[in-house]
Amino acid sequence: xxxxxxxxxxxxxxxxxxxxxxxxxxxxxxxxxxxxxxxxxxxxxxxxxxxxxxxxxxxxxxxxxxxxxxxxxxxxxxxxxxxxxxxxxxxxxxxxxxxxxxxxxxxxxxxxxxxxxxxxxxxxxxxxxxxxxxxxxxxxxxxxxxxxxxxxxxxxxxxxxxxxxxxxxxxxxxxxxxxxxxxxxxxxxxxxxxxxxxxxxxxxxxxxxxxxxxxxxxxxxxxxxxxxxxxxxxxxxxxxxxxxxxxxxxxxxxxxxxxxxxxxxxxxxxxxxxxxxxxxxxxxxxxxxxxxxxxxxxxxxxxxxxxxxxxxxxxxxxxxxxxxxxxxxxxxxxxxxxxxxxxxxxxxxxxxxxxxxxxxxxxxxxxxxxxxxxxxxxxxxxxxxxxxxxxxxxxxxxxxxxxxxxxxxxxxxxxxxxxxxxxxxxxxxxxxxxxxxxxxxxxxxxxxxxxxxxxxxxxxxxxxxxxxxxxxxxxxxxxxxxxxxxxxxxxxxxxxxxxxxxxxxxxxxxxxxxxxxxxxxxxxxxxxxxxxxxxxxxxxxxxxxxxxxxxxxxxxxxxxxxxxxxxxxxxx
RNA sequence: UCCGGCAUAGCUCAGCGGUAGAGCGGGUGGCUGUUAACCACUAGGUCGUAGGUUCGAAUCCUACUGCCGGAGCCA
Numbered sequence: 001x002x003x004x005x006x007x008x009x010x011x012x013x014x015x016x017x018x019x020x021x022x023x024x025x026x027x028x029x030x031x032x033x034x035x036x037x038x039x040x041x042x043x044x045x046x047x048x049x050x051x052x053x054x055x056x057x058x059x060x061x062x063x064x065x066x067x068x069x070x071x072x073x074x075x076x077x078x079x080x081x082x083x084x085x086x087x088x089x090x091x092x093x094x095x096x097x098x099x100x101x102x103x104x105x106x107x108x109x110x111x112x113x114x115x116x117x118x119x120x121x122x123x124x125x126x127x128x129x130x131x132x133x134x135x136x137x138x139x140x141x142x143x144x145x146x147x148x149x150x151x152x153x154x155x156x157x158x159x160x161x162x163x164x165x166x167x168x169x170x171x172x173x174x175x176x177x178x179x180x181x182x183x184x185x186x187x188x189x190x191x192x193x194x195x196x197x198x199x200x201x202x203x204x205x206x207x208x209x210x211x212x213x214x215x216x217x218x219x220x221x222x223x224x225x226x227x228x229x230x231x232x233x234x235x236x237x238x239x240x241x242x243x244x245x246x247x248x249x250x251x252x253x254x255x256x257x258x259x260x261x262x263x264x265x266x267x268x269x270x271x272x273x274x275x276x277x278x279x280x281x282x283x284x285x286x287x288x289x290x291x292x293x294x295x296x297x298x299x300x301x302x303x304x305x306x307x308x309x310x311x312x313x314x315x316x317x318x319x320x321x322x323x324x325x326x327x328x329x330x331x332x333x334x335x336x337x338x339x340x341x342x343x344x345x346x347x348x349x350x351x352x353x354x355x356x357x358x359x360x361x362x363x364x365x366x367x368x369x370x371x372x373x374x375x376x377x378x379x380x381x382x383x384x385x386x387x388x389x390x391x392x393x394x395x396x397x398x399x400x401x402x403x404x405x406x407x408x409x410x411x412x413x414x415x416x417x418x419x420x421x422x423x424x425x426x427x428x429x430x431x432x433x434x435x436x437x438x439x440x441x442x443x444x445x446x447x448x449x450x451x452x453x454x455x456x457x458x459x460x461x462x463x464x465x466x467x468x469x470x471x472x473x474x475x476x477x478x479x480x481x482x483x484x485x486x487x488x489x490x491x492x493x494x495x496x497x498x499x500x501x502x503x504x505x506x507x508x509x510x511x512x513x514x515x516x517x518x519x520x521x522x523x524x525x526x527x528x529x530x531x532x533x534x535x536x537x538x539x540x541x542x543x544x545x546x547x548x549x550x551x552x553x554x555x556x557x558x559x560x561x562x563x564x565x566x567x568x569x570x571x572x
Numbered sequence: 573u574c575c576g577g578c579a580u581a582g583c584u585c586a587g588c589g590g591u592a593g594a595g596c597g598g599g600u601g602g603c604u605g606u607u608a609a610c611c612a613c614u615a616g617g618u619c620g621u622a623g624g625u626u627c628g629a630a631u632c633c634u635a636c637u638g639c640c641g642g643a644g645c646c647a
Contacts, residue, residue, distance in 0.1 A: 141607080197607065218598095224584085225596095225608080284645060316646095342573095342646075343573055346645095349647080444643090498647065543647030545647080547647095
């Protein structure tokens with residue numbers, strides 16, 4: 001089709017972004033383009049001239065501020081129009097002209113938009129060739145042959161990339177090639193054909209390719225293995241790697257599966273507050289929330305003049321609020337961020353993390369343990385079913401025993417041992433521990449590891465802990481020494497769930513609060529639950545990141561949170 | 573916060589008292605339906621910061637900063 005009409009109306013606004021410099025005239029020569037439509041734009045991108053030209057090399061002075069659209073390319077498949085943009089200022093020597101930009105003309109945008117994008121995951125899974133398609137994504141790697149290039153394009157829909165065959169005869173090849181580094185974003189249209197090479201069923205034969213954004217050689221991600229430590233320093237780019245792609249797709253799926261588990265069982269999702277005045281006793285140091293500054297902050301009675309009129313913090317748990325809703329809806333769950341201001345420097349702790357906290361009325365500790373165990377098994381099975389490719393990758397590159405372990409956990413009942421029996425087992429183990437095993441003391445990490453990794457060789461729930469080492473709200477057992485608490489321990493991770501039956505008897509609760517030095521009036525609304533229609537109830541907290549660690553095998557919590565917050569680290 | 577380790581090219585590391593090195597990545601050229609492609613050439617570094625010891629320090633000592641591993645706190 002020959003264009004007799006101006007390409008673009010005078011006065012139209014064209015978005016022009018010159019980011020990458022290439023000689024415009026060289027592209028024209030290499031492409032054999034000697035005739036085209038030239039539009040001239042001013043600095044605001046408004047079209048001031050629009051004309052059909054027989055020889056663009058004659059445009060001379062005008063080229064420095066023009067967009068040149070080759071006629072051939074407009075004819076080519078309708079979708080392959082190339083756009084060249086000259087710099088908007090500077091000298092006009094054709095050989096020094098900079099800026100062949102990958103920006104799209106309105107016409108080209110329109111033409112490309114007409115073809116619907118296909119996600120690479122669907123494309124690769126196709127039974128029969130989908131014909132002509134359009135994909136958009138980022139170049140993972142490029143391999144050049146004499147007459148064509150292989151591009152691996154990934155759009156995040158799956159671990160696998162699409163192999164794209166870019167033939168040198170395609171318009172724009174020579175100009176685009178220097179921009180097609182690892183990390184560049186591309187918009188590709190072409191035909192899906194059966195691959196001649198090994199490693200993939202389908203590949204894409206390019207008919208038209210546009211570089212949306214080039215990634216110059218300073219792009220930090222190379223097509224090789226990087227350490228997790230380095231990738232943490234470029235947390236904004238690491239989701240583009242295989243491992244973090246897999247981890248965050250699994251994380252997303254697990255998040256969905258958690259809602260599925262509870263929603264299918266009639267639990268009501270509750271958004272508990274993030275700013276709170278109450279300390280869920282025993283949950284650690286809290287971040288203070290305040291609008292006070294300078295001297296006002298340290299002044300006596302400062303909190304009465306603060307935003308909320310009292311001292312407030314970022315929540316460490318939604319449990320207390322969750323209990324109030326459980327005492328209305330029977331079964332509820334929360335799923336949200338929680339915060340701990342502990343100076344923890346370990347692979348398992350973060351200052352900001354996500355927690356799932358179900359709370360069930362008319363439920364005792366046994367029921368609590370049953371829900372906790374079936375939740376873990378449900379989540380593992382869901383991930384095995386829906387994240388097969390990503391977990392296979394983790395199994396190969398993170399932890400070679402991962403899949404075997406996950407199947408084991410999902411497939412058989414968990415062990416259950418009372419705290420008192422656990423102490424006996426540890427004492428009779430014949431092991432020498434760094435910390436002595438004493439009834440009434442916390443189980444140390446080394447003790448928990450022995451129980452789950454050696455004694456049970458799988459997940460184990462420890463229950464009925466000494467009252468002296470647990471918070472006030474846990475239900476006192478009849479032995480007068482223990483409370484109805486439980487911890488679910490997983491090999492390699494440690495405690496993944498901590499929960500309890502709550503003390504529903506007002507007198508016992510008051511007594512526990514006094515003996516732990518708490519002012520009952522600060523918790524008046526919490527104790528009200530025991531005053532008005534109290535019921536036995538129980539719940540637990542599941543650390544979401546620890547779950548993701550368990551399912552992916554990734555051993556550091558900083559690598560399963562998109563932008564981890566740990567002491568001295570909140571860059572992104 | 574405590575204990576231990578580490579800090580050298582864009583990345584991963586070697587060098588451990590005497591002129592700063594390799595592989596990968598980048599650039600250039602070649603070759604090939606390749607798939608962490610391959611071959612050749614090439615560019616690239618105040619050896620974390622500040623002191624000290626020494627004729628001489630990347631190397632030995634001290635402090636600081638950051639990171640990593642373990643512990644505690646917990647999820």
